[in-house]
Amino acid sequence: xxxxxxxxxxxxxxxxxxxxxxxxxxxxxxxxxxxxxxxxxxxxxxxxxxxxxxxxxxxxxxxxxxxxxxxxxxxxxxxxxxxxxxxxxxxxxxxxxxxxxxxxxxxxxxxxxxxxxxxxxxxxxxxxxxxxxxxxxxxxxxxxxxxxxxxxxxxxxxxxxxxxxxxxxxxxxxxxxxxxxxxxxxxxxxxxxxxxxxxxxxxxxxx
Amino acid sequence: xxxxxxxxxxxxxxxxxxxxxxxxxxxxxxxxxxxxxxxxxxxxxxxxxxxxxxxxxxxxxxxxxxxxxxxxxxxxxxxxxxxxxxxxxxxxxxxxxxxxxxxxxxxxxxxxxxxxxxxxxxxxxxxxxxxxxxxxxxxxxxxxxxxxxxxxxxxxxxxxxxxxxxxxxxxxxxxxxxxxxxxxxxxxxx
Numbered sequence: 501x502x503x504x505x506x507x508x509x510x511x512x513x514x515x516x517x518x519x520x521x522x523x524x525x526x527x528x529x530x531x532x533x534x535x536x537x538x539x540x541x542x543x544x545x546x547x548x549x550x551x552x553x554x555x556x557x558x559x560x561x562x563x564x565x566x567x568x569x570x571x572x573x574x575x576x577x578x579x580x581x582x583x584x585x586x587x588x589x590x591x592x593x594x595x596x597x598x599x600x601x602x603x604x605x606x607x608x609x610x611x612x613x614x615x616x617x618x619x620x621x622x623x624x625x626x627x628x629x630x631x632x633x634x635x636x637x638x639x640x641x642x643x644x645x646x647x648x649x650x651x652x653x654x655x656x657x658x659x660x661x662x663x664x665x666x667x668x669x670x671x672x673x674x675x676x677x678x679x680x681x682x683x684x685x686x687x688x689x690x691x692x693x694x695x696x697x698x699x700x701x702x703x704x705x706x707x
Numbered sequence: 708x709x710x711x712x713x714x715x716x717x718x719x720x721x722x723x724x725x726x727x728x729x730x731x732x733x734x735x736x737x738x739x740x741x742x743x744x745x746x747x748x749x750x751x752x753x754x755x756x757x758x759x760x761x762x763x764x765x766x767x768x769x770x771x772x773x774x775x776x777x778x779x780x781x782x783x784x785x786x787x788x789x790x791x792x793x794x795x796x797x798x799x800x801x802x803x804x805x806x807x808x809x810x811x812x813x814x815x816x817x818x819x820x821x822x823x824x825x826x827x828x829x830x831x832x833x834x835x836x837x838x839x840x841x842x843x844x845x846x847x848x849x850x851x852x853x854x855x856x857x858x859x860x861x862x863x864x865x866x867x868x869x870x871x872x873x874x875x876x877x878x879x880x881x882x883x884x885x886x887x888x889x890x891x892x893x894x895x896x897x
Contacts, residue, residue: 507820508893514819515841515892518834519858524739525746525754532734535762539730545769547723 585614585683591695593677596658604699606659608634612681616640616651618690622659624666625674631666634659639682651682663701670701715778719769730766737779741786747859748790748851750839757793761786787851787869794847808895812837817897837895844891849884856881 589612596605610620622634634657640649663673677695685691715736721729738758745758765785772781815833842850855866856877867877 507896508889511816511819511892511896512889515834515838516858518831519747519838521831522746522835525742525751525758527738527742527755527758531755531759532738535734535759536731538759538763539766540727542763542767544725544727545723545767547770 584685586685588691588693589679589681591677591679591693593697602664604661608657608659610679611654615682616653618680618682621678623676626668673699719772737782744786748854749793757789761789784869791851794850841891852881853884
């Protein structure tokens with residue numbers, strides 16, 4: 501096999517050498533005249549207008565730029581989809597000591613370990629009464645993609661509900677807590693967690 | 708009377724302005740250069756006709772010559788493409804029929820391998836015939852790229868530029884062409 505390869509190399513080398521040792525081409529005496537006659541029979545060449553060429557070059561460059569831009573956008577979208585925070589924030593409401601019939605003390609804890617919290621609202625509903633007792637905007641300053649402040653990952657807020665001041669009566673009360681994070685999920689609206697808790701006011705005394 | 712001092716761009720401009728006789732200046736300057744390119748690619752008998760086509764095509768395309776480029780390089784691209792077109796038409800006409808290897812070429816291989824080939828003119832003719840026969844088994848593209856890179860020692864980048872191909876394509880085609888040529892030659896070995 502190797503011997504066959506060596507023999508092939510030898511033949512190949514000889515052929516290349518023969519190719520390179522070719523004599524100069526001798527053009528026939530009438531050749532030049534014939535070329536000139538044929539050229540004179542051709543229509544006069546015209547310079548391609550610079551403007552047309554420029555347009556073609558610009559179009560070509562624009563095409564490449566558009567392709568590069570599309571690729572960059574596609575790559576960015578893929579990156580965002582891969583790294584997108586799809587986890588909902590967490591919320592916990594604990595009853596604290598010192599709670600009486602007219603004053604309910606809670607501790608509200610919420611957080612989001614990935615993108616951080618955007619806002620937090622607490623609403624109380626009793627029959628036709630609907631009161632928003634807390635609305636906290638936790639989003640950092642600046643644009644959503646370029647925040648200038650710190651992202652809030654966790655909050656711990658004491659929540660004291662004076663049933664008398666809020667105009668609540670004895671009976672069932674629903675507390676609705678909504679937390680939303682800074683994720684771009686759900687069309688940039690973020691992930692949302694809703695916690696509903698029902699408490700019972702035994703007797704609403706005046707303070 | 709042609710002005711030999713003018714550079715190529717000025718000559719081209721003069722032709723575009725209607726002075727057709729100035730084309731003789733370009734012919735004087737590049738006739739030998741074009742002949743050398745053509746001689747390396749096509750058979751001796753067909754070379755004058757292909758060289759003729761190179762100059763006629765160059766004249767027809769003069770309007771597209773960019774002032775920033777070198778005329779010699781531009782002309783060499785036309786020459787290589789004319790040679791490529793020659794083989795494309797040739798293969799098309801002969802319908803890819805492959806003739807058997809001439810007996811003299813077979814003898815020449817035997818003598819060469821037996822170290823009895825002194826490198827005379829006769830040997831050279833037979834070697835060239837064998838090379839032409841082997842190249843005849845390749846496609847026009849393979850033949851052109853192989854001639855440029857392996858026989859005429861152009862770099863892959865230069866060959867790619869002359870053919871108007873990408874570097875990777877040129878490299879792959881050249882590699883495949885050489886492999887095919889060696890396969891053809893391998894079948895001729897005694």
